[in-house]
Amino acid sequence: MNSGGSDVSDIETVDFPQHLDEAVEIWDEIAGWWDDQIGDGNTAQDFLIEPTQERLLDLKPGEQVLDVACGAGRFTRRMAKTGAKIVAFDHSRNFIERAKRRSVGYEDRIDFRVANAADIEEMTAISGTQFDAAVCTMGLMDMAVVSPLASSLAHLLKPGGRFVFSVLHPVFNSDGTRNTLEREFTADGVEERFAVWVPDYLRTRPYLGIGIYGQPKPHRYFHRPISELLRVFLDRGFALTGFEEPRFPPEAYSQAKSPLSGVFWREFPLVLVVRLELRT
Secondary structure, eight states: OEEEEEOOOSSOOSOOGGGHHHHHHHHHHHHHHHHHHHTTOOHHIIIIIHHHHHHHHOOOTTOEEEEETOTTOHHHHHHHTTTOEEEEEESOHHHHHHHHHHTTTOTTTEEEEEOOTTOHHHHHTTOSSOEEEEEEESOGGGOSOOHHHHHHHHHHEEEEEEEEEEEEOTTTOSTTOEEEEEEEEETTEEEEEEEEEOOOTTOOEEEEEOSSTTOSSOEEEEEOOHHHHHHHHHTTTEEEEEEEOOOOOGGGGGGOSSTTOGGGOSSSOSEEEEEEEEOO
């Protein structure tokens, strides 16, 4: 959801290092408010994101997992319940403090740290072991820089290790996207149709937006077409092995607060969930 104009770069790139410091500052500022709103879950997490990520990860007890941009650790704890051992990090110190408070009793399975995925040295030092899997839950579209993460994961994961990430679907979510609901009266009754107007899909760019209504301050999003986002990882030795566009089931409809809620996007995916595997 856009609440500010685009800050368009003249150079086509997937990385926007000029916004690195800004991203850390903003997320530290709004982390507490954000966690208060959705730390206990929301419809998208419950029905789309977490079940799909869990299925694509297919974690086994004892596996070592790296949780990138873990926020307050909701999905981290879900993974820990499978018996996995997790190193979870976020560049926001306030998010990590929240995560630790919410994760009492998980200390033997979760190691929370403050680190920035854009810093290869910090990523290299994050663990003395290679990981079986890595995950990034709804974080890549908020990251100013993604190339260092791709390079780091190519070394941090075991051969054959998998990386699963979820993002707002780049085709249907960016600055300028408009959602419409049309109502047509026909001989058979009333038909309602959703439509999405999408501008400038192929142009990578940063922009200011909000993720939750009432958010006290907008944060940076970084729009990357699917091909560009995947290319960063494919060029570093990963192979695409999972690609899902989950839709809301009918039991989620009752939780919608607006007739234009994403819950009713029956023919347009709200999120994209991908699995990449490091080739041996």
